[in-house]
Amino acid sequence: MANKRLGRQTVRLETPPSVAAAACVVGKKEGDGPLRKWFDHICDDSYFGQKSWERAESAMLFHCFSLCCDKAGIVPSELDYLFAGDLLNQCVGSTFAARDLPVPYWGIYGACSTMAECLSLAAMAVDGGFADSACAMTSSHFCSAERQFRLPLEYGGQRTPTAQWTVTGAGAMILTAEGPGPYVTHVTTGEIRDAGISDANNMGAAMAPAAYATLKSHFADTGRRPEDYAAIVTGDLGKVGHEILTDLFLRDGVDLGPCSTDCGMLIYDAAQDVHAGGSGCGCSASVLCGHILQRMTGGDWPRVLFAATGALMSPTSSQQGESIPAICHAVALDVKRG
Amino acid sequence: MANKRLGRQTVRLETPPSVAAAACVVGKKEGDGPLRKWFDHICDDSYFGQKSWERAESAMLFHCFSLCCDKAGIVPSELDYLFAGDLLNQCVGSTFAARDLPVPYWGIYGACSTMAECLSLAAMAVDGGFADSACAMTSSHFCSAERQFRLPLEYGGQRTPTAQWTVTGAGAMILTAEGPGPYVTHVTTGEIRDAGISDANNMGAAMAPAAYATLKSHFADTGRRPEDYAAIVTGDLGKVGHEILTDLFLRDGVDLGPCSTDCGMLIYDAAQDVHAGGSGCGCSASVLCGHILQRMTGGDWPRVLFAATGALMSPTSSQQGESIPAICHAVALDVKRG
Numbered sequence: 182m183a184n185k186r187l188g189r190q191t192v193r194l195e196t197p198p199s200v201a202a203a204a205c206v207v208g209k210k211e212g213d214g215p216l217r218k219w220f221d222h223i224c225d226d227s228y229f230g231q232k233s234w235e236r237a238e239s240a241m242l243f244h245c246f247s248l249c250c251d252k253a254g255i256v257p258s259e260l261d262y263l264f265a266g267d268l269l270n271q272c273v274g275s276t277f278a279a280r281d282l283p284v285p286y287w288g289i290y291g292a293c294s295t296m297a298e299c300l301s302l303a304a305m306a307v308d309g310g311f312a313d314s315a316c317a318m319t320s321s322h323f324c325s326a327e328r329q330f331r332l333p334l335e336y337g338g339q340r341t342p343t344a345q346w347t348v349t350g351a352g353a354m355i356l357t358a359e360g361p362g363p364y365v366t367h368v369t370t371g372e373i374r375d376a377g378i379s380d381a382n383n384m385g386a387a388m389a390p391a392a393y394a395t396l397k398s399h400f401a402d403t404g405r406r407p408e409d410y411a412a413i414v415t416g417d418l419g420k421v422g423h424e425i426l427t428d429l430f431l432r433d434g435v436d437l438g439p440c441s442t443d444c445g446m447l448i449y450d451a452a453q454d455v456h457a458g459g460s461g462c463g464c465s466a467s468v469l470c471g472h473i474l475q476r477m478t479g480g481d482w483p484r485v486l487f488a489a490t491g492a493l494m495s496p497t498s499s500q501q502g503e504s505i506p507a508i509c510h511a512v513a514l515d516v517k518r519g
Numbered sequence: 520m521a522n523k524r525l526g527r528q529t530v531r532l533e534t535p536p537s538v539a540a541a542a543c544v545v546g547k548k549e550g551d552g553p554l555r556k557w558f559d560h561i562c563d564d565s566y567f568g569q570k571s572w573e574r575a576e577s578a579m580l581f582h583c584f585s586l587c588c589d590k591a592g593i594v595p596s597e598l599d600y601l602f603a604g605d606l607l608n609q610c611v612g613s614t615f616a617a618r619d620l621p622v623p624y625w626g627i628y629g630a631c632s633t634m635a636e637c638l639s640l641a642a643m644a645v646d647g648g649f650a651d652s653a654c655a656m657t658s659s660h661f662c663s664a665e666r667q668f669r670l671p672l673e674y675g676g677q678r679t680p681t682a683q684w685t686v687t688g689a690g691a692m693i694l695t696a697e698g699p700g701p702y703v704t705h706v707t708t709g710e711i712r713d714a715g716i717s718d719a720n721n722m723g724a725a726m727a728p729a730a731y732a733t734l735k736s737h738f739a740d741t742g743r744r745p746e747d748y749a750a751i752v753t754g755d756l757g758k759v760g761h762e763i764l765t766d767l768f769l770r771d772g773v774d775l776g777p778c779s780t781d782c783g784m785l786i787y788d789a790a791q792d793v794h795a796g797g798s799g800c801g802c803s804a805s806v807l808c809g810h811i812l813q814r815m816t817g818g819d820w821p822r823v824l825f826a827a828t829g830a831l832m833s834p835t836s837s838q839q840g841e842s843i844p845a846i847c848h849a850v851a852l853d854v855k856r857g
Contacts, residue, residue: 184648184651185647185648185649186599186648186649186650186651189623190623192649195648233839235835235836235839236839261524262708266626266628268609269833269835270608270609270833270834270835271606271608271628271630271831271832271833271836272628272831273831273832273833273835273836276711276831276844276846277836277841277844279711279844280711280713280831280844281711281713282710282711283710284710285527285528285708285709285710286708286709286710286711286846287627287629287636287640287708288604288627288628288629288630288636288829288831288846289625289626289627289628290604290609290610290626290627290628291625291626292609292626298625298626302625302640305643305644305647305649306643306647308647309523309643309644309646309647309648309649310522310523310524310533310647311523311524311530311643311647312524313522313524329835370600370623370624370625371623371624372620372621372622372623372624373614373617373618373619373620373624375618375619491626493609493610493611493614493618493626494609494611495607495608495609495611496608497573497607497608497611497667498573498609498611498615501571501573501574503615506614506615506617506618508614508624508626
């Protein structure tokens, strides 16, 4: 068996799995933003027909999963694996979405990096010969996240300029062993970094050093440079975190250049009053499964590095005065297989 | 590339990874129980030298990880992957334990099935050629779990006869591509099952149907029968759930027999007043990494099926009247490689 390890954190997939289909479902605010044309479904009802926001999140994710299966022409019982997770305590957004699904299920927690973590493991499962098909999916919901992580919505708390807005959105992607691409070619798995930031309203600053570390390892492990990618899309550092990331690379004499952007900066426009940008598992997931993938298949972006970031604190750890550990997982996608 | 899939839910590892080392650390109550001689470290201080129970859990898990690395003769920076998760909101038990570790990190959430899920993915990562070594670990702590899932400890609430006691314990296991065994030979990944049980004080009943479904699939996929195993160890159904599991198989005319037991039944004795038995991620993890593994290496149990179960609810979902989805992941361990 060939060792697929390239350097310390990266593996090169021997037979890169193909994206069979992807789907994304978002809420009204996201549908009012600049990426509206790339979403599969925009739901004006923040309850998604349910009676609680937690159920709404599960319903949104289930709908997204169903759309993805339909697009791939795969029924759930044919799927070999489902990798899923979300921000809710005990990941109930995903487990309740999957409670009736006849698919072997892997529960994942990577905070806002969950889509990249699920996609990495799904790609490895297919490439490793363990599955012919695997789905990666995740979600977040502004209302379920606010009340769990911050304050009751009714309180109407003021938001700091560095705060990000949790995206109401879900993304799902199905990989298969064979197909016309795009392909997942490399997986760079993050180590946890704690920069000592303890302000939970400044997650961009907390996560930027993790993104820097993972991207730096990816370039070192693969021998690639930023300009080898048509786009390097972090998610979701937001405006503040993305500026820090850019500065960290500039100190090394590396210009990430105009190809570098962030899902949290792409999903809303300035007029939407979201301060530093979008966040939440659903942010990078819905941007990947809509905008990024379609820019690839449309010919604009032949090769993309998708690097989702996660802040690994909890409200309890923040109340106990802990700083915020963070992680970033990167996945290289390519319209060509090798 | 060989397809390693056996039937719907099981994969057979092509080059079964070897257990390089395992370690387990528990609290005083667990150290007073019948498995005391198998634990590596029993800590009488429920705070593990820290100032909060959440920090205590992370300190316990970190200590367990360090012990495991020492036993394996591997320094953390040589480990290719770390798979970890726990019961605390946003899995902070694990992420804070790993916040200073230079190891590519995969965050997992499988509730009390987390050890089997981590071990499955670690084995697949090694067998798939993505890693030469990988660690699977998890923890739970009675005090951090009680206040998060149930009531403040000071309240002194009465416990129902079906309730289980969250184990204060951690387990870590390192797999390597080569070694003298025992080996991980098969992985059977669970589907989520919801039996309609909504009583969070009866998790054994909620999880037993998931254990039944996964074990049944394992036998069907592999062609093995219960008597092909020296021990089938679920964890942690407890006494109530294990009786239901036994009954479900008896309805099919299958007698799981005397080889069938449960980590939640093994870890405490009746005099310890734990009602239906132990639970928590640390229950099956500490029993696997101590008792089970040493029974294997000692020659008592040449082949074991380790089937950890998880209840996938949250306090919020229970308060909203939801029933409890559950999952069970099974891993076959063998002193022989093939």
